[in-house]
Amino acid sequence: MAHAGTLEINNLSKQFRVKGQSLDVLDNISLSIKPGEFISIVGASGCGKSTLLRLVIGLENDYQGEILLDGKRVVGTSLERGIVFQEHRLFPWLTVAQNVSLGLLNADLPEREKDRSVQEHIELVGLKGFEGAYPYQLSGGMSQRVAIARALVNRPEVLLLDEPFGALDALTRNHLQQELQRIWEQEGITAILVTHDVDEAVYLGDRVVIMEPRPGRIKRTVDVPLPRPRDRGSYAFAAIKDDVLAEFADTPPVALVTPPQTVSDWQFAW
Amino acid sequence: MTTLIANHVPAALPAVRRPRLRWNHDALRRFALSWPLPLAVLLLWSLAARFEWLPPQILPPPSMVAATFIDLMASGELPDNLWISLWRVLAGFAAGAAGGLALGVLMGLSPTAKDYLYPSFRAIAQVPSIGWLPLLMMLVGIGEALKIILIAKAAFVPVALNTYKGLENVSTRFIEVARVYRFTRWQLLTKVVWPAAFPQVWNGIRYGLTHAWLALVAVELLASSEGLGFMIVYGRQLYQLDVVLAAVVVVGAVGFALDKVLALIENHLLRWRRDGF
Amino acid sequence: MTASNNADLRRLLRGVTLPALLLAWWWAAFRFGWTEAVLVVPIEKVWDTAVRMSSTGVLWQSLGASLARDLAGFALGSLAGFALGIALGLSRLLENLVGPTLHTIKQISLFAWIPLISVWFGLGDTAKVIFLSLAAFFPVALNTFEGIRSVPRELIEVGRVFALSPGQMLRRVVLPAALPSIFNGVHLALIYAWLATLGAEYLLTSGIGIGNLLTDGREHLWMDQVLLGIVMVGLVGFGLNLAATRIETRLLRWRGNSTGQY
Numbered sequence: 061m062a063h064a065g066t067l068e069i070n071n072l073s074k075q076f077r078v079k080g081q082s083l084d085v086l087d088n089i090s091l092s093i094k095p096g097e098f099i100s101i102v103g104a105s106g107c108g109k110s111t112l113l114r115l116v117i118g119l120e121n122d123y124q125g126e127i128l129l130d131g132k133r134v135v136g137t138s139l140e141r142g143i144v145f146q147e148h149r150l151f152p153w154l155t156v157a158q159n160v161s162l163g164l165l166n167a168d169l170p171e172r173e174k175d176r177s178v179q180e181h182i183e184l185v186g187l188k189g190f191e192g193a194y195p196y197q198l199s200g201g202m203s204q205r206v207a208i209a210r211a212l213v214n215r216p217e218v219l220l221l222d223e224p225f226g227a228l229d230a231l232t233r234n235h236l237q238q239e240l241q242r243i244w245e246q247e248g249i250t251a252i253l254v255t256h257d258v259d260e261a262v263y264l265g266d267r268v269v270i271m272e273p274r275p276g277r278i279k280r281t282v283d284v285p286l287p288r289p290r291d292r293g294s295y296a297f298a299a300i301k302d303d304v305l306a307e308f309a310d311t312p313p314v315a316l317v318t319p320p321q322t323v324s325d326w327q328f329a330w
Numbered sequence: 331m332t333t334l335i336a337n338h339v340p341a342a343l344p345a346v347r348r349p350r351l352r353w354n355h356d357a358l359r360r361f362a363l364s365w366p367l368p369l370a371v372l373l374l375w376s377l378a379a380r381f382e383w384l385p386p387q388i389l390p391p392p393s394m395v396a397a398t399f400i401d402l403m404a405s406g407e408l409p410d411n412l413w414i415s416l417w418r419v420l421a422g423f424a425a426g427a428a429g430g431l432a433l434g435v436l437m438g439l440s441p442t443a444k445d446y447l448y449p450s451f452r453a454i455a456q457v458p459s460i461g462w463l464p465l466l467m468m469l470v471g472i473g474e475a476l477k478i479i480l481i482a483k484a485a486f487v488p489v490a491l492n493t494y495k496g497l498e499n500v501s502t503r504f505i506e507v508a509r510v511y512r513f514t515r516w517q518l519l520t521k522v523v524w525p526a527a528f529p530q531v532w533n534g535i536r537y538g539l540t541h542a543w544l545a546l547v548a549v550e551l552l553a554s555s556e557g558l559g560f561m562i563v564y565g566r567q568l569y570q571l572d573v574v575l576a577a578v579v580v581v582g583a584v585g586f587a588l589d590k591v592l593a594l595i596e597n598h599l600l601r602w603r604r605d606g607f
Numbered sequence: 608m609t610a611s612n613n614a615d616l617r618r619l620l621r622g623v624t625l626p627a628l629l630l631a632w633w634w635a636a637f638r639f640g641w642t643e644a645v646l647v648v649p650i651e652k653v654w655d656t657a658v659r660m661s662s663t664g665v666l667w668q669s670l671g672a673s674l675a676r677d678l679a680g681f682a683l684g685s686l687a688g689f690a691l692g693i694a695l696g697l698s699r700l701l702e703n704l705v706g707p708t709l710h711t712i713k714q715i716s717l718f719a720w721i722p723l724i725s726v727w728f729g730l731g732d733t734a735k736v737i738f739l740s741l742a743a744f745f746p747v748a749l750n751t752f753e754g755i756r757s758v759p760r761e762l763i764e765v766g767r768v769f770a771l772s773p774g775q776m777l778r779r780v781v782l783p784a785a786l787p788s789i790f791n792g793v794h795l796a797l798i799y800a801w802l803a804t805l806g807a808e809y810l811l812t813s814g815i816g817i818g819n820l821l822t823d824g825r826e827h828l829w830m831d832q833v834l835l836g837i838v839m840v841g842l843v844g845f846g847l848n849l850a851a852t853r854i855e856t857r858l859l860r861w862r863g864n865s866t867g868q869y
Contacts, residue, residue: 119764137767149765153783153861165779166770196863214769363700364707371708388726442621449622456841456848458802460809464825464833547716548806559719566722574722582715589714 064095064250065129065140065217067116072125074111084275085111089125091269091278098244098251100265102258102304108276109254113220116252117143129217139166142216146223148203150195156182156206157191163213181209184243201232205239212247219244221253225260237263241289262301263290270307279307387569398572399579408561412580415546415557418474419588422481423542427535430486434493434534438527439519444494451490459484459545463552472553477546484545485538492534496527529600536592543585558584648830656831665820670839673804673816676732680739681800685793688744692751692792696785697777702752713745717803721810730813735804738811742803743796750792754785787859794851801844817843 072089075082085108093099103109114120116127118137127134129141142163150159157178164174182191185205195203204224211219221240225233237260244251244264255261261268268282282304286296372392378384379391390398402408433451437444459480470476500523508522550559558577565573630650637649660666695702695709720741728734758781766780782789808818817839824832 117768119767137770139770143768145761145765147761149761151762151765151780151783153786162765162779163769165775166772194861194863196861360703363703367704367708445618445621446624450625453626453841456844457837458805458840458844460802460806461821461837461840463809464821465837468825468828468830468833544716544718548718548809551718551721552809562719562722566726569726571723571726574726578715578719578723581719582711585716586711586714 063215063217064248066095066131067091067093067218067250067252068126068128068131069093069112069116070126070128072112072115072123072127074108074115074120074123086115086123087275087277089276089278093250093252095250096248098264098266099253099269100261100267101252101254101269101271102256102261103271103276104256104273104308107271107273109271110222111276113143113222113252113254116218117141117220139163139214140217141220142211142214142218143220143222144204144207144211144224146226148195148200148207150203150206150210152195155192155194156187156198159195159206160210160213163210167214177213181213182206184212184246185209186239199232200228201236204228204236208240208243212243212249215247215249217250219249219251221251223255224253226255226257233257233260238289240264245288258301258304259292262297262304263292268300268304270304272307387571390572390575395572395575398570399576402573402576408576408580411557411561411577412584415550415559416584418477418557419481419539419542419546422478422546423485423539425478426482426485426542427489427538429482430489430491430534430538431493431531433486434490434531435497437490437494438497448494455487455491459487459541460548463549467553476553477549480549481542481545485542488537488541489531489534492537493527493531496530496534497523499530500526532592532596532600536589536596539588539592540585543588547581648834653831653834656829657835660832660835666835666839669815669817669820670843672814673808673818674843676735676739676807676816677800677804680736680803681743681796683736684740684743684800685747685796687740688747688749688792688796689751689789691744692748692789693755695748695752696755697781709748713749717742717799718806718810721807725811730811732814734811735807735814738807739800739803742799746795746799747789747792750795751785751789754788754792755781757788758784787862790855790859794855797847797851798844801847805840 069089069091072086073084074086076085077083089112091099101109101112111120115123116134118134118141121136134141151162154162160181161174161178164177167174169177179191182188185208187202187205187209190198190202195206198206204227208224224240225236228236241264253261253264258268262284265284268284270279270282271277272279282300284290284300286294286300290297375389375392379386379389379394383389399408433447437447437451462483463480466476466479470479504522504526505518508518513521546557547559550557551563552559554560558581561577562574562581565571565577634650637647657666691705691709695706721738724734724738728737762780762784763776766776771779804816805818805821808814808816809822812819812822817836821833821836821840824830824836
């Protein structure tokens with residue numbers, strides 16, 4: 061079991077310079093994530109959610125505010141924070157096993173330990189038997205699973221996922237969401253998922269953070285107090301989903317039929 | 331699965347002011363950085379010639395080369411030879427490219443023709459153009475015919491090969507669209523196959539010109555009494571390296587110009603194609 | 608025989624039709640005395656010459672000398688090109704300083720260098736190897752540079768996420784990703800080096816080699832020797848090409864059939 065990290069984001073702001081003009085991408089984002097929590101961030105394109113992840117992972121470093129992991133300031137990339145991108149980004153010249161072991165390249169472990177960990181994680185994502193395959197031989201879903209194994213193999217404290225299933229077909233997506241759910245429960249790490257798919261966000265998250273664009277701000281946070289694994293068909297699930305979707309719709313949310321309040325409400329008129 | 335639809339009308343990007351200044355700054359910087367190396371070489375060269383680290387027959391000073399260059403231009407010797415070389419390469423290239431296009435189209439459009447001709451073509455292509463030079467010299471002597479034939483052969487192979495490959499690689503998806511819309515054979519060829527194959531065909535033409543120029547220089551060095559190659563050899567025999575260097579500069583400039591012209595035509599003809607494909 | 612076997616056989620037969628006809632016409636021309644030209648020699652004579660030169664060792668010596676120079680120049684030029692290509696690819700500053708000059712020098716048609724080289728280095732093996740190195744240098748340098756610049760940013764980011772040191776980044780991400788391009792350059796260098804070997808032997812005439820065989824044959828009007836030389840040149844070119852393609856397929860077998868998707 062990896063140690064789950066506590067992530068604090070305080071008053072995070074970021075601008076991009078586009079042709080001499082300054083563009084506000086993120087405006088005063090504050091988020092507090094407990095260890096082992098699964099946060100889903102939903103928003104339309106352009107709300108800065110990917111930028112937020114890139115700041116947390118350390119690929120971008122120019123910002124105002126604070127990002128703290130376990131109380132320490134985040135500076136640049138580190139093996140304590142892992143990420144799964146929307147493209148699988150596997151190295152085409154390495155086999156599945158070699159790709160996964162990339163995560164352990166700079167880890168301080170004996171070779172045998174590394175090999176064992178690699179094998180463990182390949183089995184964790186359900187790809188046992190494919191250790192020697194090259195990426196060109198894998199389907200999109202399988203490649204993404206390898207990417208997940210690679211991100212987890214060095215047991216990071218926080219796992220970031222940037223629209224990881226966006227490039228896959230709907231059936232594979234559904235299946236991998238369930239897989240991710242299972243893997244997260246088993247590993248017990250803190251996870252942040254960025255997606256534009258509300259269904260996915262509610263299915264996986266303990267909390268759903270709703271962002272709005274231009275500039276990127278947190279609009280609202282919705283709790284998802286449902287037991288896992290979640291039933292997408294249940295009334296409670298649909299209610300939460302509608303709640304989130306309402307933030308993005310022009311029309312007001314459809315009012316559900318209100319249950320009767322008093323005896324006299326359902327008494328016949330005569 | 332439900333997806334969100336952004337209901338905000340995208341705001342236009344703020345009006346961009348004065349973009350040119352930034353672009354100029356970058357290009358200017360790159361331009362400035364390109365000079366130190368050649369200037370340093372020029373300086374070293376001048377010093378070496380001045381202090382005669384090597385005898386002047388082997389290393390004439392840059393000033394002498396420049397003066398010789400001007401002399402040769404003025405006397406007409408350089409323009410005359412340049413014109414002869416240019417004429418040869420263009421004539422040979424035209425002949426070779428035409429032949430190459432014909433053969434490439436034939437092999438590309440007719441599988442039967444390809445079966446008969448391609449293996450022999452490949453075998454001939456294995457021998458580089460200058461490999462044929464001694465044979466040609468024996469057969470046609472060392473007159474103009476030799477040069478034109480060799481240059482034509484040099485252009486012929488890449489043009490034929492690329493034309494054939496270009497036609498062969500036309501994506502079946504385009505052809506299927508044409509079938510759905512019931513194009514006639516002629517329409518298929520002119521509206522689908524040729525435009526799709528054209529980028530690679532043009533690629534072959536560019537290679538053809540490069541190889542033609544290469545062959546021209548080679549044959550003029552070996553078996554000619556006029557032309558830029560001849561000037562180089564002549565200067566070399568007389569140990570007049572200033573003449574040699576002047577001619578070499580012109581050879582480089584012409585090679586550059588020829589390729590540039592083709593690149594410009596390509597940009598114009600293929601302006602529908604975007605980079606990063 | 609299956610249908611595809613039939614088709615393959617038919618294609619094979621068609622392919623050899625033209626050469627077979629040519630050979631038959633050549634044999635008949637001499638057998639039936641269709642031509643009296645001094646230059647036309649019977650096929651048998653070419654074969655006899657081949658056997659003769661092979662047994663005296665002249666053929667193998669010439670071939671060996673040419674190949675030795677070819678490979679030496681190719682190796683030197685490729686290594687130098689590889690080194691410079693990496694340097695230019697990794698450093699924008701170097702690219703701006705050296706790049707324009709390099710592109711300018713590249714414009715000068717290869718053989719134009721020979722007279723200069725002959726003045727500075729003579730007519731022997733040294734001069735030839737230097738010329739061959741020049742021929743191999745440019746394609747490798749330019750393609751290596753191109754390959755390093757084209758490494759997808761997405762893969763570099765993966766390297767950064769896993770905290771790879773600059774050395775690890777170069778060895779494990781940049782160079783493997785650039786390898787297809789580098790290999791393209793090496794293949795081109797091989798072709799140009801062989802081309803240059805021939806040209807060098809024509810122009811820098813001291814020493815032995817296939818090119819010298821050809822020049823010799825031409826001067827003495829020995830058509831059989833010239834034809835033999837041409838066949839050797841073609842065979843070597845074909846062999847080098849084949850070797851390069853085979854090595855490329857093995858080294859790059861991770862590419863599969865599709866274009867790189869990451």
